[in-house]
Amino acid sequence: MNCSRCGTVLEENVNFCPNCGSPPQQQNFQQPYSPYNTIPAPADYLIWSILSLVFCCLPLGIAALIFSIQCKTAFAAGRYEEAIKHSRTAFQCNLIALIAGILVLIIWFALAMIGVVAENSGNF
Ligand SMILES: [Zn+2]
Numbered sequence: 001m002n003c004s005r006c007g008t009v010l011e012e013n014v015n016f017c018p019n020c021g022s023p024p025q026q027q028n029f030q031q032p033y034s035p036y037n038t039i040p041a042p043a044d045y046l047i048w049s050i051l052s053l054v055f056c057c058l059p060l061g062i063a064a065l066i067f068s069i070q071c072k073t074a075f076a077a078g079r080y081e082e083a084i085k086h087s088r089t090a091f092q093c094n095l096i097a098l099i100a101g102i103l104v105l106i107i108w109f110a111l112a113m114i115g116v117v118a119e120n121s122g123n124f
Contacts, residue, residue: 039080042087044071045094052097060100064093 001024003010008019016023049068053061071086 041075042071042080042084043091044068044075044087045090046072048094049090052094052101055101060093060097064090064097067093 001010001012002008003017003020003022003024005022006017006020008017010017010024014024045064046068049061049064052064067086067090071083071090074080074086075083
């Protein structure tokens with residue numbers, strides 16, 4: 001291993017660097033810093049986006065899916081802030097798609113009920 005301060009090659013089990021006198025920091029070699037281990041991946045809502053796309057058939061489903069993929073891509077590239085931003089946008093798109101989907105369902109039921117009532121009143 002090398003000295004963490006000056007880079008001098010150190011022998012095993014030495015307590016300090018013969019060149020600069022700093023203690024060898026072995027823990028740095030045992031636990032290398034990795035953003036993928038320390039930072040949890042933001043939720044990409046990929047499954048929800050696909051469901052929004054399939055069941056709602058709205059442009060929002062496509063938008064949500066794109067933001068989900070961008071979230072994954074940004075995180076894989078180490079752009080954590082960007083990944084969080086895309087994660088939030090994907091969530092918002094999915095939420096709006098879900099509400100819109102429910103509203104469409106309610107309107108569809110309402111129209112069906114009006115149709116049934118109109119049909120029944122037409123019999124009198
Ligand atoms: Zn040194």
